[in-house]
């Protein structure tokens with residue numbers, strides 16, 4: 260049985276490049292940028308007026324002039340005007356181009372305007388006051404957002420400002436999710452006493468939605484031939500297959516055998532971890548991958564977040580969001596396995612505290628309700644103290 264570290268190394272080595280694609284700007288949030296976003300012009304692109312008022316030449320003010328004849332009005336969105344006489348002024352609006360010949364803006368609050376003359380009341384002024392000078396935020400051709408950045412709404416705004424109505428992002432893999440097991444019924448059905456609803460696949464589909472991936476859901480019967488047929492079709496239509504269940508030692512856990520008969524090479528089966536010990540990872544010669552998560556809901560959930568997300572994020576050049584937190588309660592754990600502990604996360608006075616959620620077992624779906632993250636405790640130790648600091652994977 261391999262360690263979690265070895266499993267993650269093998270999974271990372273199977274990271275794939277699914278190419279790039281251009282998508283509409285408004286569909287790009289949460290995708291990963293595949294090209295740098297470059298400033299198409301200076302920011303701001305012209306000397307931008309930042310207060311409504313009058314634009315004057317400071318030399319006239321310094322020479323003692325206070326009464327300025329108003330030549331014209333420069334509204335935002337109108338072409339550049341030029342002072343005909345440096346002793347005059349032009350009324351200007353916020354967002355307008357600073358008129359040629361002017362080098363300061365005096366807000367209306369500091370002027371008196373009567374009969375077309377603006378009398379400046381400010382005791383002193385500064386050159387370029389209330390002017391956002393061209394190129395001071397950044398120059399044309401600057402890399403504004405480097406590739407490999409996860410796109411946020413703020414980035415959408417920046418891309419809109421440089422005129423990108425389409426964005427080059429890394430292409431997501433096509434993911435199929437299969438539930439397995441004859442005890443599982445549709446979520447809309449009323450289960451018989453010996454049945455349960457196939458909740459795990461919805462949990463996986465929802466987690467993938469957070470990555471911007473719409474996965475296809477399927478169900479495999481506990482029947483070898485039917486499984487073989489269905490898997491052949493499903494594998495033809497996806498890059499990666501996520502399975503929940505049928506990977507342990509049960510009499511009807513045919514999946515590993517069926518997948519092998521279809522040509523899958525087992526990269527590893529069983530990892531020294533709890534939950535998720537029977538986790539299966541396989542690869543086909545054509546590059547298609549299989550993540551076989553153990554069916555218990557917490558196992559499926561943890562294997563997705565610890566293992567699949569590592570593969571997905573490496574493939575998509577995306578960093579997995581992690582923080583460090585302090586253990587709020589001591590934990591003891593006997594078997595020599597890495598222990599993935601679900602935790603709640605809470606901030607107190609700026610420090611993040613991780614409170615372990617010790618569920619009944621990995622079939623305890625409700626233990627996921629308050630889970631904010633997962634801490635992976637190393638197999639080499641069995642006691643972990645309150646206050647110990649660990650890296651947390653968000654979930």
Ligand SMILES: Nc1nc2c(c(=O)[nH]1)N[C@H]1C(S)=C(S)[C@@H](COP(=O)(O)OP(=O)(O)OC[C@H]3O[C@@H](n4cnc5c(N)ncnc54)[C@H](O)[C@@H]3O)O[C@H]1N2
Pocket residue numbers: 438439440442443455456457458459460503504505506507508509512534535536537552553554555556558621622
């Ligand atoms: N003899 C052994 N038995 C088991 C071992 C072992 O090493 N030796 N490992 C145990 C561990 S650990 C786990 S985890 C489970 C994993 O078993 P499978 O991956 O084969 O999963 P199933 O038996 O199909 O299901 C387990 C459990 O989860 C429920 N389940 C399955 N799929 C779904 C779904 N889509 N939605 C909701 N619930 C699901 C299923 O009904 C079972 O209750 O094996 C142990 N046994």
Ligand code: MOO
Pocket residue numbers: 532533534535536537553555558620621622
């Ligand atoms: O791994 Mo099983 O994952 O302990 O329930």
